[in-house]
Amino acid sequence: MTTKTGTYRPSxxxxxxxxxxSLEDYDYRLLLIKRTEGTSYALNHCVFPGGVFDPIEDQSAKWITFFKSVGVTDEQLKMCNHSHDSPRPEFLSSGDHFSRDIALRLTALRETFEEVGILICTEQCDIQKWDSKSDHPRTLLLEPSERSEWQYRVHNDASQFLELFRHHKVIPNIWSLQEWSIWRTAATANRRYDTVYYITMLDEHTTNIKLLLEPHAWLLPTG
Known part of the structure; x- marks a missing residue:
């Protein structure tokens, strides 16, 4: 996708x-990955998984059709919408077919699967049992068979991310992602991004999460 010089790309x-x-003050760690020689941005930097919003696939009407086919209601989808009265950046306030709050969560989940090979999802039975007492339905961390092949397919064609969920009969757990921060690349940078950061907490222990990426590190919040 080409971008006009000086514009900011949603990500x-x-x-x-x-x-x-741990004997430290924290009982969790955060995942960081190192950008390799094959990446086009932030080479050799340690970053959180993520990437650029796909304006065609990440906000395709096919996602709404899929969500409804597995029993997700309009009210449940609206729970991802930003509820505060403060003004929103333009890249978060627009959206085709559904809100950007949903579309960019799909971006974050897709890029995380592409980069480290884990699929953060939930099942239809958990959607049906979900009630207002919980912020989100139970999270299932899926490490699909042939995931290297699926990573390749999703990397080359973002529409395959939806096909991945259909194939494994699971649902992207967009509700488990909480908006953390919004960041804009410095105006002097060669590539400029408007980035929304989400955070999700997994029930799994770090030693039980098998990532398809080297190098990576699970770090304490204090670094």
Whole structure:
């Protein structure tokens, strides 16, 4: 996708927290990955998983059709919408077919799967049992068979991310992602992004999460 010089591209990143037994003040760690030689941005930097919003696939009407086919209601989808009265940046206030609050969560989940090979999802039975007492339905961390092949397919064609959920009969757990912060690249940068950061807490222990990426690190929040 080409971009006009000087424009900011919408993007999303995901701060993944997982359980960790520790004598420190924290009982969780945060996932950081190192950009490799094959990446086009932030080469050799340690970053949270994330990437650029796909304006066609991340806000495709096919997602709404899919959500409704597995029993997700309009009210449940609205729970992802930003509820505060403060003004929103333009890249978060627009949206086709559904809100950008949903679309950019899909971006964050897609990029996380592309980069580290974990699929943060839930099941239809958990959607049906979900009530207002919980912020989100139970999270299932899926490490699909043939995931290297799926990573390749999703990387080359973002529409395959939806097909991945259909194939495994699971649902992206967009509700487990909480908006954390919004960041804009410095105006002097060669590539400029408007990035929304989400955070999600996994029930799994870091030692039980098998990532398809090297190098990576689970770090304490204090660094």
């Amino acid at each position: 999303a990143s995901l701060i993944v927290a997982a359980k960790e037994d």
